[in-house]
Amino acid sequence: TTGGARTCRLPGMTWAPLIVLLTLAAMAGIAALHSRRVRTGEDFALAGRGLGAGVLVGTLVATWIGTGSIVSNAEFTYETGVAAFVLPLSGLAGMLLLVRLAPRLRRFGVATVPEVLGTCYGPAARRLGAVALVGAYLIIVSYQYRAGAAVATRLFPDLDWAPGVWSAAVAVFVILYTALAGLLSVAWTDVAAGLVILAGVVGSLVWLGAFGELESLPASHLDPRGGLGGLGWVNVLLPSFLLILGDANLMQRFLAAKDESTARRAAVGAFVGLLVVEGAVIGLALMGRAALGPGLEVPGHVIIEAAFHLVPPALGLALVTAIVAVILSTADSYLLASSTCLVEDLAPGDGSARRHPAVVVLLGLVALALSFTSKGFFDIALYAYTLYGVTITPAFLAALLGLRVPRRAVVGGMTAGLSTALVWKLLAELEALGPVAGVDA
Numbered sequence: 001t002t003g004g005a006r007t008c009r010l011p012g013m014t015w016a017p018l019i020v021l022l023t024l025a026a027m028a029g030i031a032a033l034h035s036r037r038v039r040t041g042e043d044f045a046l047a048g049r050g051l052g053a054g055v056l057v058g059t060l061v062a063t064w065i066g067t068g069s070i071v072s073n074a075e076f077t078y079e080t081g082v083a084a085f086v087l088p089l090s091g092l093a094g095m096l097l098l099v100r101l102a103p104r105l106r107r108f109g110v111a112t113v114p115e116v117l118g119t120c121y122g123p124a125a126r127r128l129g130a131v132a133l134v135g136a137y138l139i140i141v142s143y144q145y146r147a148g149a150a151v152a153t154r155l156f157p158d159l160d161w162a163p164g165v166w167s168a169a170v171a172v173f174v175i176l177y178t179a180l181a182g183l184l185s186v187a188w189t190d191v192a193a194g195l196v197i198l199a200g201v202v203g204s205l206v207w208l209g210a211f212g213e214l215e216s217l218p219a220s221h222l223d224p225r226g227g228l229g230g231l232g233w234v235n236v237l238l239p240s241f242l243l244i245l246g247d248a249n250l251m252q253r254f255l256a257a258k259d260e261s262t263a264r265r266a267a268v269g270a271f272v273g274l275l276v277v278e279g280a281v282i283g284l285a286l287m288g289r290a291a292l293g294p295g296l297e298v299p300g301h302v303i304i305e306a307a308f309h310l311v312p313p314a315l316g317l318a319l320v321t322a323i324v325a326v327i328l329s330t331a332d333s334y335l336l337a338s339s340t341c342l343v344e345d346l347a348p349g350d351g352s353a354r355r356h357p358a359v360v361v362l363l364g365l366v367a368l369a370l371s372f373t374s375k376g377f378f379d380i381a382l383y384a385y386t387l388y389g390v391t392i393t394p395a396f397l398a399a400l401l402g403l404r405v406p407r408r409a410v411v412g413g414m415t416a417g418l419s420t421a422l423v424w425k426l427l428a429e430l431e432a433l434g435p436v437a438g439v440d441a
Helices: 012-037 041-049 053-064 067-080 082-086 086-107 112-121 122-153 163-181 183-210 232-248 249-256 259-292 299-309 313-346 353-373 378-391 394-399 407-437
Strands: none
Touching: 012 082, 012 122, 012 163, 012 313, 041 122, 041 183, 041 249, 041 313, 041 353, 041 407, 053 183, 053 249, 067 122, 067 259, 067 299, 067 378, 082 163, 086 112, 086 122, 086 232, 086 249, 086 259, 086 313, 112 122, 112 249, 112 313, 112 394, 112 407, 122 163, 122 249, 122 299, 122 313, 122 353, 122 378, 122 394, 122 407, 163 353, 163 378, 183 259, 183 313, 232 249, 232 299, 232 378, 232 394, 249 299, 249 313, 249 394, 259 299, 299 313, 313 353, 353 394, 378 394, 378 407, 394 407
8 A cells, every 4th residue: 555545566567677687787788888989088078979860869858857857847746736747848948949059059069068158258157167067967966866776675675775775876887887988878878768768658658547547636736836826936947947958968969969950950859859758757647646645755756656556567667667767867967967077177188088987986976975965856956957057057048149248247147146056055954954053944
């Protein structure tokens, strides 16, 4: 019994651990195969700038449909209801704008988003952008580890490991996999991950739509406003909109495109992919809420529970594999982007690939340490998006649009955004501690 609904672990799901382990082995094999082709830093970070439109669409969708969708958006859906269908709109609007902006970005011929800022607004803007990027992205990587640990505890219930141990195990795989070949391996496995995500999420939604029911949802979950006022929705939607417009992960893929035309076609394809998958994720979480009831211990795990309890074994296996693929593709992508930024923007060298793997290991371990400092998903994701969006995105868009903004104004704006986000978070943490910190809530 889960949340008052009658459920059971489906017999066919006993194959899930083996299927997932085979998936991980295949990913490791692809990484090892592509590692032979890495000769320069550009090969590691940008796949030699030779990715075609099909590969780019797959890796763009798999990168954006991360734990933010499978866990964070699912958590919001479980707690709020049909209003969650608004969540994907900010990402879709951003991707539509990228249809026009991606070719301009490819024209820069740089390696990172902070490098674009440095080209247009000087070294101070580049360093500020790099600090914000590494900080925000390591936060995102940290909760991918925790999400992976949540799935692992369900896959291997007989192993009585603490969540922190599972997080460490997930971190080890992500770090080693990313360090092997960088974007050369990540991009191609993302294509496979994208197909698995599409099959698992959409297939499960179709099945639950045919055999599930929404009558058990409370009236509050049928309110399209979700109990949020206008400012509340701005708080929810604006961070992801700002992130996608300047997301170094997505920009790294566009920079790896063969040419400007390829970047534009990939953005169009990614918009269609996001429309389908994001909507399916929200729908699946809503059906899961109806079937599992209100008592789920971790609301963000509603789709994970659906895989084990609500859909036939074949779909459950596909959905679990999709969840694992989502977590790993997001973790390795953000880890790769942050390590590339550190190497190229904060400690530039001779352009060789030798330093990249070591930096991946270092930052991966930092993200693991961060994973022990938080428990939630949705609020943590929003903060990471905010930290990045208020520091980098306005200046990055000004650079892409060719706006004539004084360097001092850009640096001042970035400094104000970064410091405000950090101080706001510090004050929120102190307020949560209350009397312990001597703060009057």
